[in-house]
Amino acid sequence: xxxLSIKNLWxxxxxxxxxxxxxxxxxxxxxxxxxxxxxxxxxxFLRMLLGQEIQTKxxxxxxxxxxxxxxxxxxxxxxxxxxxFPHLTVLGNVMFGKELQASRFAARLFGSARRAMEEEARAMxxxxxxxxxxxxxxxxxxxxxxxxxxxxxxxxxxPKVLLLDEPFGALDPGIRAEIHVLMKKLWHxxxxxxxxxxxxxxxxxxxxxxxxxxxxxxxxxxxKLRYGATITRDIAIWPPRxxxxxxxxxxxxxxxxxxxxx
Amino acid sequence: MRWINSHPGNxxxxxxxxxxxxxxxxAYMIGSAERLAENPNDKLLPGFAALGEAISRMAxxxxxxxxxxxxxxxxxxxxxxxxxxxxxxxxxxxxxxxVIGILPFARALLSPFVAAIAMVPPLxxxxxxxxxxxxxxxxxxxxxxxxxxxxxxRDLALKALELPREMIVKAETLSASSxxxxxRVVLPQILPRLITTLRLQLGPAWLFLIAAEAISSDSGLxxxxxxxxxxxxxxxxxxxxxxxxxLAVATDILLDRLxxxxxxxxxxxxxx
Numbered sequence: 001x002x003x004l005s006i007k008n009l010w011x012x013x014x015x016x017x018x019x020x021x022x023x024x025x026x027x028x029x030x031x032x033x034x035x036x037x038x039x040x041x042x043x044x045f046l047r048m049l050l051g052q053e054i055q056t057k058x059x060x061x062x063x064x065x066x067x068x069x070x071x072x073x074x075x076x077x078x079x080x081x082x083x084x085f086p087h088l089t090v091l092g093n094v095m096f097g098k099e100l101q102a103s104r105f106a107a108r109l110f111g112s113a114r115r116a117m118e119e120e121a122r123a124m125x126x127x128x129x130x131x132x133x134x135x136x137x138x139x140x141x142x143x144x145x146x147x148x149x150x151x152x153x154x155x156x157x158x159p160k161v162l163l164l165d166e167p168f169g170a171l172d173p174g175i176r177a178e179i180h181v182l183m184k185k186l187w188h189x190x191x192x193x194x195x196x197x198x199x200x201x202x203x204x205x206x207x208x209x210x211x212x213x214x215x216x217x218x219x220x221x222x223x224k225l226r227y228g229a230t231i232t233r234d235i236a237i238w239p240p241r242x243x244x245x246x247x248x249x250x251x252x253x254x255x256x257x258x259x260x261x262x
Numbered sequence: 263m264r265w266i267n268s269h270p271g272n273x274x275x276x277x278x279x280x281x282x283x284x285x286x287x288x289a290y291m292i293g294s295a296e297r298l299a300e301n302p303n304d305k306l307l308p309g310f311a312a313l314g315e316a317i318s319r320m321a322x323x324x325x326x327x328x329x330x331x332x333x334x335x336x337x338x339x340x341x342x343x344x345x346x347x348x349x350x351x352x353x354x355x356x357x358x359x360x361v362i363g364i365l366p367f368a369r370a371l372l373s374p375f376v377a378a379i380a381m382v383p384p385l386x387x388x389x390x391x392x393x394x395x396x397x398x399x400x401x402x403x404x405x406x407x408x409x410x411x412x413x414x415x416r417d418l419a420l421k422a423l424e425l426p427r428e429m430i431v432k433a434e435t436l437s438a439s440s441x442x443x444x445x446r447v448v449l450p451q452i453l454p455r456l457i458t459t460l461r462l463q464l465g466p467a468w469l470f471l472i473a474a475e476a477i478s479s480d481s482g483l484x485x486x487x488x489x490x491x492x493x494x495x496x497x498x499x500x501x502x503x504x505x506x507x508x509l510a511v512a513t514d515i516l517l518d519r520l521x522x523x524x525x526x527x528x529x530x531x532x533x534x
Contacts, residue, residue, distance in 0.1 A: 052427075070434060072434065077431065087525070100433075100439075101437045104442070105441070137530050139527060140530060150432075153432075154432075157435070
């Protein structure tokens with residue numbers, strides 16, 4: 001289970017109110033797409049879910065428990081840039097989290113423990129379509145491949161929540177369409193809730209189970225400082241999209257659903 | 263085509279690189295020949311024959327008094343001091359730079375202090391070092407360390423701070439502890455910069471070494487230059503300066519090769 005419950009969330013930077021009174025219940029396994037104009041605080045909202053920033057007021061509960069005040073392995077993330085480590089190869093990047101978890105002091109694995117983990121990492125690399133690039137460095141990958149790598153690196157930790165901050169915004173449309181197919185497949189297969197910030201409406205409606213819009217209800221120049229953005233629309237996709245289940249009317253709409261379901 | 267868009271080919275690139283060196287040598291030859299024509303005993307700009315004679319005397323004939331081959335014993339003495347100083351400075355810089363770059367508390371504690379220390383002119387401290395540590399090797403090595411370490415610390419701390427926050431956050435979501443982030447995320451990414459900052463500090467390190475050797479020593483390249491200055495022995499000074507330059511340039515190139523060999527990704531990232 002991985003339900004998020006956000007209650008009366010406020011975020012202020014000094015006098016500037018960025019978000020006001022944001023409340024939303026995100027059910028387990030949902031895929032929420034956050035949209036809205038630039039500077040409306042949707043990335044700030046995502047960073048609060050991540051634990052990178054702390055809310056001024058209100059609470060965020062993950063499965064009923066308040067979120068810890070810093071990022072952790074229960075919440076994976078893919079940013080638009082700098083999501084992978086330039087000094088590690090593809091294999092090294094994907095194994096990285098597992099290595100950190102298994103070896104708290106040396107942060108490295110050797111011998112049979114390493115081989116076992118490599119197996120898992122190679123399977124993950126294959127799942128995101130990067131087979132054959134295991135020994136390349138990120139600088140040798142295209143933008144789309146780097147984002148696939150970032151997804152693999154985050155997903156191998158089996159996070160409860162996957163947070164995506166405009167992850168595909170810098171990709172060209174063809175590559176983006178390919179990675180959307182992958183994203184749907186991963187969402188169907190991994191038991192996680194996804195929250196994605198995007199500027200691309202088409203992407204929001206292609207991937208999401210819900211599209212949530214952030215807007216400033218009061219946006220006159222003299223109001224900008226003291227009134228923040230909040231959720232103004234919350235649109236459920238119809239016919240509903242469900243993790244692990246093909247769409248009722250057009251089974252191919254939501255991408256490949258593997259037979260194993262979860 | 264605009265000048266900014268025309269690039270030299272391989273051949274002309276080599277020729278252009280060599281041109282200033284050749285011009286320098288030619289200018290020296292002309293100057294030397296003119297002075298020697300006026301006064302065959304001129305000591306200021308000795309001819310190539312005199313230079314060659316001095317080189318072979320310093321490098322291949324044992325000194326009558328000590329039995330050493332002076333150029334080599336001087337080189338070894340200087341390189342020992344230099345490598346000790348740079349080694350200590352590098353170790354300090356890596357440790358403090360990493361800590362300042364990663365931990366906000368360490369940054370608050372040490373950053374202003376290091377910034378202030380970096381502004382102390384090291385040569386002004388030399389008398390203090392000689393008084394406190396004596397005239398031996400320790401004071402010379404200490405001068406190099408004091409001279410180059412603060413700048414290296416600041417450079418590495420800046421580099422560590424420059425790492426995108428996203429990368430640190432990503433590591434946290436992969437369950438990394440502060441120690442693990444230092445060890446596996448920040449340290450490997452500042453090591454290439456450590457080598458580069460070491461390269462940039464080679465010049466100052468040599469400066470401090472020669473300054474210390476000039477004032478108090480009984481061997482070393484700087485000691486020799488300042489010793490023979492009394493006899494106006496330009497035939498020894500010129501080759502020694504050239505030799506120091508060669509050593510520094512070779513170290514610089516080797517260090518860069520080392521960086522590319524050990525951290526191939528740092529070269530790949532360069533174009534970004």
